[in-house]
Amino acid sequence: MPSIEGIQYTYQIIYHKTKVGEKLFDKKKSPYFFIAPFFIMFVVFWIWPIAQSFIWSFSKWDGISEKKFVGFGNYISLFNDNDFLISLKNVILAAIVYVVILLAIALLLGFLLNSAMLKGRAFFRTSFFIPVTVSLPVVSLIFCIIYAPHNGVLNNILSFLGMPGSIKWLTNPKIALWSIVGLRLWRAVGYYTIFVIAGLQAIPKSTIEAGHIDGANTWQVVRYIVLPQLKPIIVYVIIASSIWAFQLFEEPWILNQGGPVNATSTVAIFIYRNAFQFFKLGYASASAYVLTMVIMIFAIINFRIMKD
Amino acid sequence: MKKYVCILLMVTLVFSILAIQSVGAATEKNIKLTFWGWGPHVDAINNTVGPAFQKVHPNVTVEAISMGPWDLMDKFYVSMVSGEGAPDACQLVRRVSAKYLISELLYDFTDFITVEHKGEFVDALNKDVTSIDGKVLGIASDYGPAVVYYDKKLADDLGIDVSNIVTWDDYYNLAMEISKSNPDVYIHPFFYPSGSWGSNQWKLWAQSAGLNIFDDEGMVIRDNEGLREVTRFYYKLHKGPNVIEGVVNDPIIYDTLRQRKLLFWPSNSYRSMEIAQQLPEMEGETYAFPWPLWSEDAPAYTGNWGGVALVVPKKGPNAEMAAEFVKFYSTNIEALTGLWFGVAGVPAYGPVREEIMQITDRETFTINLIQSVGVRDVPTWNYTDWAQTEKILGDNLDSMFTGDMTPDETWDTIEAQLIKILGR
Numbered sequence: 001m002p003s004i005e006g007i008q009y010t011y012q013i014i015y016h017k018t019k020v021g022e023k024l025f026d027k028k029k030s031p032y033f034f035i036a037p038f039f040i041m042f043v044v045f046w047i048w049p050i051a052q053s054f055i056w057s058f059s060k061w062d063g064i065s066e067k068k069f070v071g072f073g074n075y076i077s078l079f080n081d082n083d084f085l086i087s088l089k090n091v092i093l094a095a096i097v098y099v100v101i102l103l104a105i106a107l108l109l110g111f112l113l114n115s116a117m118l119k120g121r122a123f124f125r126t127s128f129f130i131p132v133t134v135s136l137p138v139v140s141l142i143f144c145i146i147y148a149p150h151n152g153v154l155n156n157i158l159s160f161l162g163m164p165g166s167i168k169w170l171t172n173p174k175i176a177l178w179s180i181v182g183l184r185l186w187r188a189v190g191y192y193t194i195f196v197i198a199g200l201q202a203i204p205k206s207t208i209e210a211g212h213i214d215g216a217n218t219w220q221v222v223r224y225i226v227l228p229q230l231k232p233i234i235v236y237v238i239i240a241s242s243i244w245a246f247q248l249f250e251e252p253w254i255l256n257q258g259g260p261v262n263a264t265s266t267v268a269i270f271i272y273r274n275a276f277q278f279f280k281l282g283y284a285s286a287s288a289y290v291l292t293m294v295i296m297i298f299a300i301i302n303f304r305i306m307k308d
Numbered sequence: 309m310k311k312y313v314c315i316l317l318m319v320t321l322v323f324s325i326l327a328i329q330s331v332g333a334a335t336e337k338n339i340k341l342t343f344w345g346w347g348p349h350v351d352a353i354n355n356t357v358g359p360a361f362q363k364v365h366p367n368v369t370v371e372a373i374s375m376g377p378w379d380l381m382d383k384f385y386v387s388m389v390s391g392e393g394a395p396d397a398c399q400l401v402r403r404v405s406a407k408y409l410i411s412e413l414l415y416d417f418t419d420f421i422t423v424e425h426k427g428e429f430v431d432a433l434n435k436d437v438t439s440i441d442g443k444v445l446g447i448a449s450d451y452g453p454a455v456v457y458y459d460k461k462l463a464d465d466l467g468i469d470v471s472n473i474v475t476w477d478d479y480y481n482l483a484m485e486i487s488k489s490n491p492d493v494y495i496h497p498f499f500y501p502s503g504s505w506g507s508n509q510w511k512l513w514a515q516s517a518g519l520n521i522f523d524d525e526g527m528v529i530r531d532n533e534g535l536r537e538v539t540r541f542y543y544k545l546h547k548g549p550n551v552i553e554g555v556v557n558d559p560i561i562y563d564t565l566r567q568r569k570l571l572f573w574p575s576n577s578y579r580s581m582e583i584a585q586q587l588p589e590m591e592g593e594t595y596a597f598p599w600p601l602w603s604e605d606a607p608a609y610t611g612n613w614g615g616v617a618l619v620v621p622k623k624g625p626n627a628e629m630a631a632e633f634v635k636f637y638s639t640n641i642e643a644l645t646g647l648w649f650g651v652a653g654v655p656a657y658g659p660v661r662e663e664i665m666q667i668t669d670r671e672t673f674t675i676n677l678i679q680s681v682g683v684r685d686v687p688t689w690n691y692t693d694w695a696q697t698e699k700i701l702g703d704n705l706d707s708m709f710t711g712d713m714t715p716d717e718t719w720d721t722i723e724a725q726l727i728k729i730l731g732r
Contacts, residue, residue, distance in 0.1 A: 063389035064410060141559060148560040150494075150552055171500050171553055173710060255555065259501025260706035276382050277695035279407050 057285035067282075074286035084287060086262045087270040090177055092294065094266070095245035098181050102241050103234065105189050110196025111222075125197070128190035140254040143183050144170075170255055173263035180251050180264055188244070192237045199233035200226070235306045239299055246295045267291045339365075339626050341633055343372040344384065344398035348650025349616070350374040357643040361636050368629060377401050388413055388621065396630035399616040402436050402448055403508070404695045408619065409439040409446070415620035415631045418444045425639070430656045432688040437617045440526065449638040450653035451615035452576035453683050454512045455596040457583065462568050466490065470597045476513075476541065479572075479600050483549035486571065495549040496572045497561045500709060502702035504695075505556040510705060512574070512611030514538045515689045517602050521697065521726065522690040528726045536719040543708055543715040562586040565594075574599070576613035577652040577678055596681050610684040615653065654683055693730050700725045 057074055061067040078084045112118060113125050131139070146153045147169035159165030169179040203226060211221045227234075249268035252258055258265035258273075267287060275284035343353055353372035361370055373395070375383070381401060387394035388408070400408060408414065421434055421444045433448035456479075458470060466486060473479050483495040499506040514521075519534040529535075552570065554561045564570040566587055573579065583594055599610035618638060620630045637643050641663060644655040648664050655661040665679050691697075701722060708718040726732065 062407075063385065064413065144555070144558055144560065148554070148558070150560060150564065152560070168553070173706075176501075256501050257503030257505075257702070259503050259702060260710065261501075261703050261712075263501075273695075273699065276385060277404070277699075278693075279385070 053285040053288060056282050057289050059282040060280075061282045062279040063281050064279075070282065074283050075290070077283065078287055078290060083262060083265065084267070084270055087258075087265045087267045088290070088294070090262075090264065091246055091248060091266045091268075091291075094177055094181050094248060095242055095298070097178070098184060098245045099238055099242045101181075102185055102189060102192060103237055105185065106192040106196050106237060107230075107234075109189065109193040110200055113193065114197050114200045125194075128193055130190065131187045132191045134187075136250050137254065139183065139187060140251065143179075143255065147179055171260055173260050176256060176260065176263045177252075180248075180255065183251055183255075184245075184248070188241065192241060195233050195237060196230065199230045203229045231306060235302065238302050238306075242298055242302070243295055246291060246298070267294075337367065339368045339629055341368060341370045341396040341626055341630050343370060343633075344375060344380050344395040345372050346374060346377050346380060346399070348647055348653075349399055351650065352643045352646035353637070356646060357637050357640055360640065360642060361633055364636070365629070365632070368633070370633060384408075391623075394621040394624060396624050396626050397618065397620045397634050399449075399618050400446070402433075402446075402615045402617040403691050405437065405446065405617040405619070406691050406694060409437065409443075411439055411441060411443050411445065413622055414445040415622050415627055415634075416443050416445060417447055417631070417635070418442075420444075420635055421447070425657070428658045429638075430658070430686065432686050433612075433615065433656050435688045436615075436691055437619075446617035446619040447634055447638040448656050449616055449618050450644070450647055450655055451686065452578045452613040452652070453654060453686055454516065454574060454576050454599045454611045454613060455678055455681050456599060457573040457575060457579065457594055457596050459565065459568060459571055459590075459593060460595045461593050462493070462571055466493070466571070468571075470595075473597065473600055475603055475606075476545070476600045477603075480541075480545055480548065483545070483572075487548075487550040491550060492569060493550065494552040494564055494570050496551055496574055497558075497564075497570070498546045498551040498553055499556055500553045500706070501555075502705040502709075503555070504698045504702065506705055507698040507701040508613060510539070510542055510701060511689070512576070512599075512613060513542055515611040515687060516599055516609045518607060518609055518687045520688070520690050522692040522732065524690065526690065526692040526732055528723060528730070528732050530723070530727075532719070532723065536716060539708070539719045539722075540715040542705075543718075547709070557582070565590070576611075577654055577683075578613065579652075580678055581650070581652045596678055598681050599684060607687075608684050609687050612686040612689065615656070652678065692732065696730060697726060700729065 056067075058069060058071060059067045060070050060073070109128060113121055113128070115121075118124065134142075149155065149166060149168045149171065152169070154169060155165040155167060157165075158167070167175065170176050207225060207229075208221055211225045216224065247268050248266045249272065252264035252266060253269055253272070256264045258269045267290070271284045271287050271291070274280045274287065343350075345353065350372040353370055358370035358372065362368060378401075380398065381404070384394065384398055384400070385408075417437075421429055429448065430451065433451055434444055437444055437446035437448050439445050456470075456473075463470060468482065468486075473482060486493055487495060499509050502510075514535055517534060517538055519532070519538065520529060521532070521535065523529050552561060552564055561570070562583075565573075565583070566589075573583075580596070583590065587594075598608075601608060618634045620627055620634055624630060639657050639660065641660050644657065644660045645664055645667070647653045648655060655664060661683070665683070667679075704713070704718050704722045704725070707713045707721075708715055713721065
């Protein structure tokens with residue numbers, strides 16, 4: 001194996017002794033060579049498809065026959081399409097509720113799991129993180145059993161507690177979406193809690209101690225010292241989880257195929273159906289751009305609020 | 309002298325090169341066919357059909373690559389759109405394959421089906437793989453005719469003799485009677501939310517009545533009184549008796565069957581293997597009876613659930629050989645036996661189907677029972693724009709079961725939406 005010194009020596013020879021080396025490894029140009037492979041891949045596999053689908057969004061095309069330019073026709077049709085409007089409403093509502101509850105639980109769990117008073121912290125941290133590692137089909141199967149109307153785990157618990165135990169968690173159109181949000185929370189909360197714990201551990205103990213010495217109670221320490229220092233983590237959790245929430249697809253697709261009567265349909269399901277089942281690539285591209293705009297607006301609002 | 313020896317050597321060398329080239333050209337080049345598939349198809353090809361095909365074509369090897377059916381369809385679609393990366397042959401979910409049936413893209417099997425093997429493949433299934441311009445662009449290799457499974461012990465305990473169930477009215481009356489006298493017993497599962505499963509479950513009843521949503525030109529049949537009647541009965545059948553709600557492979561359904569609380573399960577032949585895999589302990593206790601008739605003098609039809617379409621991209625470098633392979637596969641007894649005992653897919657190719665139905669020495673749970681029930685005729689079903697039709701059907705059936713619409717309103721809405729949204 002070549003030694004570090006050997007590599008450095010070879011580099012110096014190439015850099016200083018040859019003209020090619022000087023040109024190639026010029027201090028101003030060389031960084032671009034190093035990042036070029038990533039950017040080439042980025043342009044080919046990200047930018048180009050994004051640009052391409054933007055062009056498609058103005059056409060009617062099934063991928064095989066000739067493209068037909070329709071201008072803003074797809075966008076206009078989208079806002080007259082009941083399925084799309086319901087999917088958009090579902091995803092916005094689900095994202096807001098999901099992000100708020102997720103943030104609250106992640107912060108609460110973060111504080112608990114970071115507390116020196118808690119015995120067996122490693123065990124609890126691992127336990128809360130495990131749902132993140134379970135594959136989605138398995139999670140769906142587990143929740144089929146939990147949410148089953150007949151003899152389901154949740155209904156059995158409710159019956160045991162003397163409450164009505166015949167709730168149709170996944171098949172009642174008024175409840176189904178929230179049942180899926182519950183599943184998502186169960187899966188994701190452990191992941192975001194890790195970020196909160198990392199953020200809490202980065203706060204110097206001396207700062208918190210100084211707060212206590214100055215007479216602040218626990219709530220005041222949390223409110224005026226800990227939470228402001230956690231702000232970058234909170235922003236990250238909100239942005240990352242909301243992007244994920246807006247792209248909600250797998251859970252409602254596997255469990256309910258977006259039903260009953262579109263109650264769990266999301267924009268991502270709408271896009272998949274139109275692109276890969278109905279072969280309406282232009283229409284699906286237009287709906288993808290509407291979703292992108294919604295996510296961008298949501299992200300900008302978040303940034304503004306957190307900045308203030 | 310040296311000069312002549314050199315010339316002689318040169319001439320010898322040139323002739324040798326030409327001779328080697330001509331021998332090379334005479335030998336068939338080696339071909340490796342790639343097949344995309346799922347489940348037992350892949351096992352059958354890699355283990356039996358591929359090697360059997362190689363015996364006939366020694367220069368050809370076949371590699372079947374396994375992937376999930378919907379994943380496969382997505383990848384195949386992308387490869388067809390981009391013109392890159394398509395396999396030599398593949399299978400598609402037949403009920404939604406109509407969108408792929410484009411003469412410019414797929415190999416034409418019209419002569420193979422309509423001339424070479426005239427009347428030997430199930431005619432109603434050939435329709436599923438026929439393009440608008442009348443070309444047979446795939447081979448419908450198997451299908452899943454519907455029967456009614458039942459828990460024999462539970463039926464005996466309840467004093468039920470299933471041979472008395474001839475018509476759907478017999479079934480419904482018995483179901484209502486049992487639901488009243490035994491509220492703990494579930495009559496059958498009911499797929500809800502409908503999604504594509506519920507839509508296709510509804511289709512079993514509609515098809516077995518010999519009806520269709522679309523005519524042969526792909527237009528919606530207007531004022532379809534027959535399907536309105538089917539929708540009414542479908543509602544009555546799932547709303548009246550005590551049924552269990554669940555999605556297509558909901559563990560709760562199998563759990564209820566395990567608890568001996570599920571009496572009947574009207575479903576397709578593929579279901580028998582799923583019951584066998586989920587509940588091997590019920591071997592010898594789950595039986596089947598024929599799909600009931602719509603009336604005593606109605607034709608003895610049943611509905612069909614699924615099956616695959618074997619297709620060959622026309623522009624592939626080995627399209628001819630791939631087509632040969634697909635023809636071989638869809639008529640090969642080893643392959644079709646593997647399919648039957650693997651997933652209970654009934655072979656569409658008549659001569660082999662008849663032979664397989666005689667096999668009784670292989671203990672494979674309920675398959676033998678379906679063999680004893682026999683396979684009823686499946687009438688033609690027009691799968692026009694089926695993915696979108698499934699969605700429209702599913703949404704409206706859900707609305708019907710949530711009580712937002714009566715069955716008559718449901719059918720009227722379905723018909724109106726199909727006409728408006730599909731423009732047919």
